[in-house]
Amino acid sequence: MMIELWSIALLIFCSILSNSRGAYIGINIGTDVSNLPSALDVVALLKAHQITHVRLLDADAHMLRALADTGVEVMVGVTNEEVLGIGERASTAAAWVTKNVVAYLPSTNITAIAVGSEVLTAIPHAAPVLASAMNYLHKALVASNINYQLKVSTPLPMDIIPRPFPPSTATFNSSWNSTIFQVLQFLKNTNSYYMLNAYPYYEYVSSDGIFPKDYALFQPLSAVKEIVDPNTLFHYRSMFDAMVDAAYNSIASLNFSGIPIVVTETGWPWYGGAKEPDATIENAETFNNNLVRRVLNNSGPPSQLNFPINTYIYELFNEDKRPGPVSERNWGIFNTNGTAVYPLSLSAFDNATANSSGVFCVAKQGADIDKLQSGLNWACGQGQADCAAIQSGRLCYFPDNVQNHASYAYNNYYQRMRNVGATCDFDGTATTTTIDPSYGSCRFTGSQNTSSGGGDLFPPTAFGPVGQTAGSSILQVQDIGCMLLLLALLVLHVDLQIVL
Numbered sequence: 001m002m003i004e005l006w007s008i009a010l011l012i013f014c015s016i017l018s019n020s021r022g023a024y025i026g027i028n029i030g031t032d033v034s035n036l037p038s039a040l041d042v043v044a045l046l047k048a049h050q051i052t053h054v055r056l057l058d059a060d061a062h063m064l065r066a067l068a069d070t071g072v073e074v075m076v077g078v079t080n081e082e083v084l085g086i087g088e089r090a091s092t093a094a095a096w097v098t099k100n101v102v103a104y105l106p107s108t109n110i111t112a113i114a115v116g117s118e119v120l121t122a123i124p125h126a127a128p129v130l131a132s133a134m135n136y137l138h139k140a141l142v143a144s145n146i147n148y149q150l151k152v153s154t155p156l157p158m159d160i161i162p163r164p165f166p167p168s169t170a171t172f173n174s175s176w177n178s179t180i181f182q183v184l185q186f187l188k189n190t191n192s193y194y195m196l197n198a199y200p201y202y203e204y205v206s207s208d209g210i211f212p213k214d215y216a217l218f219q220p221l222s223a224v225k226e227i228v229d230p231n232t233l234f235h236y237r238s239m240f241d242a243m244v245d246a247a248y249n250s251i252a253s254l255n256f257s258g259i260p261i262v263v264t265e266t267g268w269p270w271y272g273g274a275k276e277p278d279a280t281i282e283n284a285e286t287f288n289n290n291l292v293r294r295v296l297n298n299s300g301p302p303s304q305l306n307f308p309i310n311t312y313i314y315e316l317f318n319e320d321k322r323p324g325p326v327s328e329r330n331w332g333i334f335n336t337n338g339t340a341v342y343p344l345s346l347s348a349f350d351n352a353t354a355n356s357s358g359v360f361c362v363a364k365q366g367a368d369i370d371k372l373q374s375g376l377n378w379a380c381g382q383g384q385a386d387c388a389a390i391q392s393g394r395l396c397y398f399p400d401n402v403q404n405h406a407s408y409a410y411n412n413y414y415q416r417m418r419n420v421g422a423t424c425d426f427d428g429t430a431t432t433t434t435i436d437p438s439y440g441s442c443r444f445t446g447s448q449n450t451s452s453g454g455g456d457l458f459p460p461t462a463f464g465p466v467g468q469t470a471g472s473s474i475l476q477v478q479d480i481g482c483m484l485l486l487l488a489l490l491v492l493h494v495d496l497q498i499v500l
Contacts, residue, residue: 318330
């Protein structure tokens with residue numbers, strides 16, 4: 001009995017570990033495309049670029065079959081046209097799950113169902129049954145005993161948050177509060193996540209010059225242009241972070257917490273009409289490459305640093321059949337012949353050293369001690385640097401002086417946050433260097449050799465899900481440890497039975 005209890009506890013522990021891996025970048029795949037490649041060709045493209053998470057805007061049978069045995073995590077979509085019927089009848093929801101989920105498991109790794117897309121603004125007449133649709137689908141998953149491996153949620157737009165800045169005061173449009181409350185209650189009860197469609201492009205264009213373009217593109221801002229929430233004093237170095245925080249604060253305004261946000265759509269159009277001057281290849285390339293680096297930084301927005309922002313880029317191919325302005329048809333990162341529209345790496349292997357550029361941020365020699373102490377206090381406090389290694393008895397505690405401790409804290413903060421605009425200044429007490437400041441067993445974050453010491457043992461993205469190629473059998477270190485422990489328990493259990 002004791003062995004069984006330990007086994008259960010270990011399985012729970014392993015489950016917690018598996019859910020705490022690094023953030024990932026996924027891709028949306030739409031079908032309003034002329035000359036859409038075959039499903040097999042699409043999957044070959046995903047494999048070639050090590051894309052491990054996809055969101056299908058519907059439940060296309062060809063794609064679901066082609067994704068079988070690839071290991072790619074798949075989010076399937078209930079179309080807006082299907083939401084009303086599913087929300088009105090449990091039998092319709094059950095039939096949908098049987099046809100579009102159960103039929104493909106376990107070969108196809110379906111992990112989530114997205115119920116509609118921006119239902120509240122796209123088809124407001126279906127809003128009253130949105131929560132019912134989610135509940136019916138979840139109950140169908142329970143009936144098929146697969147609810148433990150799939151999450152159900154619904155992508156919601158930023159439009160339902162009328163004043164997203166400052167993030168600390170953001171709230172949902174009160175006319176939707178009843179529906180949103182029901183959705184949040186469902187997400188909380190089922191341990192699911194909030195799906196957010198967040199487009200800095202639209203926010204920047206509609207701001208009419210209030211926010212600088214660099215802010216929308218994850219580019220560094222000068223001290224004069226820094227965006228600060230006047231209530232929390234959080235510094236927002238990207239519009240993307242501010243939008244995600246606005247959603248978190250809107251959720252909190254309805255007295256919910258602990259519901260993580262997954263960004264189901266974001267991106268930047270690479271071509272637009274005469275009145276869309278910011279839809280350019282240069283801006284799209286800058287935004288999406290910086291977005292990948294930002295997400296794989298593995299940290300959340302300022303108010304929720306421990307919640308990484310898993311994100312799906314919109315989108316794989318241009319959906320040239322879509323109506324609307326020219327830019328609406330030019331979000332794709334690949335052409336239908338498989339060539340890239342612009343250089344973009346979605347692989348964690350290419351980004352695993354994003355924090356290891358060979359540039360370190362250290363305290364200046366001879367800097368004022370009081371200023372250094374203030375900078376150290378800020379980095380370890382509001383800056384959210386990981387300063388555990390410079391605590392008494394840890395590997396980077398000695399030499400025990402402000403200069404050394406400030407260097408470690410400055411660099412940890414800089415390496416964690418530089419991809420979202422952090423600078424190495426600290427009131428003039430810091431400077432960059434290409435000389436690795438690591439010494440002895442103390443390794444500074446960003447060092448090419450982090451095998452021991454006070455920095456992160458592994459770069460946050462090096463062993464995360466994004467680093468696995470589609471269909472690979474690469475095991476994470478946690479998985480190996482859990483497997484060995486379970487094997488040991490199994491052997492012990494057999495030995496005990498033999499003795500008895």
